[in-house]
Amino acid sequence: MTEIDNPDVAQAFADTPGDARVGLMRLRALILDTAADLPSAQPLREELRWGQPAYLAPKGSTLRLGVPKSGGFALFVHCRSRLIPEFTQIFPEQDRIEGTRAVLFDDPSQIDAARHGWLVARALTYHHRPSG
Numbered sequence: 001m002t003e004i005d006n007p008d009v010a011q012a013f014a015d016t017p018g019d020a021r022v023g024l025m026r027l028r029a030l031i032l033d034t035a036a037d038l039p040s041a042q043p044l045r046e047e048l049r050w051g052q053p054a055y056l057a058p059k060g061s062t063l064r065l066g067v068p069k070s071g072g073f074a075l076f077v078h079c080r081s082r083l084i085p086e087f088t089q090i091f092p093e094q095d096r097i098e099g100t101r102a103v104l105f106d107d108p109s110q111i112d113a114a115r116h117g118w119l120v121a122r123a124l125t126y127h128h129r130p131s132g
Contacts, residue, residue: 061126
């Protein structure tokens with residue numbers, strides 16, 4: 001696992017309870033691994049946004065990791081992007097979705113590297129791709 005350089009981000013993970021922390025750390029690893037294979041996602045920045053770990057690529061849309069009010073943990077995207085609608089079109093009814101802003105998880109075992117990696121890659125290259 002890649003060490004967290006930003007002390008505020010490290011503290012946000014440390015403050016997250018048990019299973020949610022495990023799930024968020026797995027999502028973090030997926031984001032970092034996916035970004036490593038995408039030259040256009042470099043340099044990837046890991047910062048705190050709205051009190052949550054956030055991942056920003058030069059021509060990407062911000063990804064955030066957090067604990068929703070409903071419990072569990074979540075991968076958040078910009079709610080005005082096409083990311084969640086595209087994701088649910090490609091992978092219909094395979095995840096619990098919150099509107100146009102999040103994929104919700106109850107357990108770390110629900111993270112699918114291929115499916116959720118697709119969403120991460122789309123977010124990290126969101127403004128690099130032609131629209132349409």
